[in-house]
Amino acid sequence: MRIGIVSETYPPEINGVALTVHSLAAGLAAQGHTVDLIRPQQQQSFQDEPGIVALEVPGASLPRYPGLRFGWPASGKLRERWTRLRPDAIYVATEGPLGWSAIRTAKRLGIPAATGFHTRFDTYADHYGVGFLTPVVRGYLRRFHRRAAATLVPTDALAAELTALGVDTARLLRRAVDTQSFHPRHRSAELREAWGVDGNTPVVLYVGRIAPEKNLDLAVRTFRAIQQQVPKSRYVWVGDGPARAALQAANPDFIFVGMQRGEALARHYASADLFPFPSLSETFGNVILEALAAGLPVIAYEEGAAREHLLHGHNGYRIDAGDEKAFIESAVTLAGNASLIRHMGRAAHASIANLSPDAVIREFETLLRELAQENVHEHHATAAHA
Numbered sequence: 001m002r003i004g005i006v007s008e009t010y011p012p013e014i015n016g017v018a019l020t021v022h023s024l025a026a027g028l029a030a031q032g033h034t035v036d037l038i039r040p041q042q043q044q045s046f047q048d049e050p051g052i053v054a055l056e057v058p059g060a061s062l063p064r065y066p067g068l069r070f071g072w073p074a075s076g077k078l079r080e081r082w083t084r085l086r087p088d089a090i091y092v093a094t095e096g097p098l099g100w101s102a103i104r105t106a107k108r109l110g111i112p113a114a115t116g117f118h119t120r121f122d123t124y125a126d127h128y129g130v131g132f133l134t135p136v137v138r139g140y141l142r143r144f145h146r147r148a149a150a151t152l153v154p155t156d157a158l159a160a161e162l163t164a165l166g167v168d169t170a171r172l173l174r175r176a177v178d179t180q181s182f183h184p185r186h187r188s189a190e191l192r193e194a195w196g197v198d199g200n201t202p203v204v205l206y207v208g209r210i211a212p213e214k215n216l217d218l219a220v221r222t223f224r225a226i227q228q229q230v231p232k233s234r235y236v237w238v239g240d241g242p243a244r245a246a247l248q249a250a251n252p253d254f255i256f257v258g259m260q261r262g263e264a265l266a267r268h269y270a271s272a273d274l275f276p277f278p279s280l281s282e283t284f285g286n287v288i289l290e291a292l293a294a295g296l297p298v299i300a301y302e303e304g305a306a307r308e309h310l311l312h313g314h315n316g317y318r319i320d321a322g323d324e325k326a327f328i329e330s331a332v333t334l335a336g337n338a339s340l341i342r343h344m345g346r347a348a349h350a351s352i353a354n355l356s357p358d359a360v361i362r363e364f365e366t367l368l369r370e371l372a373q374e375n376v377h378e379h380h381a382t383a384a385h386a
Contacts (some may be wrong), residue, residue, distance in 0.1 A: 055077070181262075215280055289309065298315070
């Protein structure tokens with residue numbers, strides 16, 4: 001098949017959506033499909049896999065996120081390209097201006113389209129002082145996803161949320177993690193030495209966008225509570241974002257290492273000891289799967305990946321949404337017990353050892369093929385009645 005993928009974030013950008021979309025595109029290309037990738041122009045080059053043909057369109061940096069971009073509407077370019085090289089189906093991963101023009105153009109050309117629900121933009125408004133826009137954002141998301149034949153979500157809970165939003169075309173596409181790349185064997189004594197800790201001192205890890213919507217205040221308070229019990233503990237932050245400068249200035253004892261990729265990221269995960277994830281704004285949270293695969297017990301609120309993969313008291317702690325006291329207490333309990341960290345760490349890795357990225361690609365491929373076949377049948381039925 002020829003499959004169009006439209007995304008306003010993609011490597012070399014590092015975030016959950018970019019990496020998820022790249023994994024889907026690369027997986028389809030590996031299966032022999034041609035992937036027609038539409039994305040905004042990027043300042044850095046990225047060498048993609050054979051079988052992925054990219055068209056870069058004009059874009060701009062997101063306000064407060066200079067490292068992330070969005071694409072301007074590109075209906076003309078998309079219409080010309082998809083008329084000349086017609087995809088069997090398209091997947092629109094992001095809901096920005098480029099995504100909107102893509103879903104509209106596909107509908108006009110009669111190309112079946114699926115969308116992805118990756119980011120809860122409606123929950124971000126409060127974090128940036130524009131909470132009054134929340135209903136407007138939800139209305140936009142509703143209109144966007146109702147234009148698609150299917151909207152892909154990673155959990156049953158998100159499917160229910162979409163239904164409540166007025167979108168009744170949710171289809172489940174589970175997430176997976178590369179358990180060979182993220183593995184406890186990548187633990188590095190040299191890296192821990194650089195952090196100033198020995199083998200028994202707990203290292204708390206944060207991986208992700210350093211931004212207000214990630215509930216960073218709770219992350220800091222959780223570590224300070226851990227530090228009261230284990231004074232030599234360290235907090236390592238992997239990532240970047242608009243809140244990094246202020247956070248770093250206010251907490252000079254924290255270790256900020258910036259963006260990490262590939263083997264370096266795997267070493268950072270495996271060399272830490274526990275992973276408190278305080279965010280309440282996730283549709284999923286890929287970093288939870290990566291932490292578990294690397295052998296880190298996770299403390300997270302009961303939503304997204306935590307709802308699906310955390311077994312309370314076994315591979316981490318699953319906390320009722322908003323219960324900050326329980327979140328902090330669970331992290332402190334874990335950090336103060338080295339044998340419990342090791343026990344839960346082994347359980348963490350084992351709990352997702354069988355998650356298969358290949359199975360996710362097969363499900364994605366099947367879904368797109370079904371959309372293409374349904375579209376052909378509808379076209380033939382329409383022609384027969386003409």
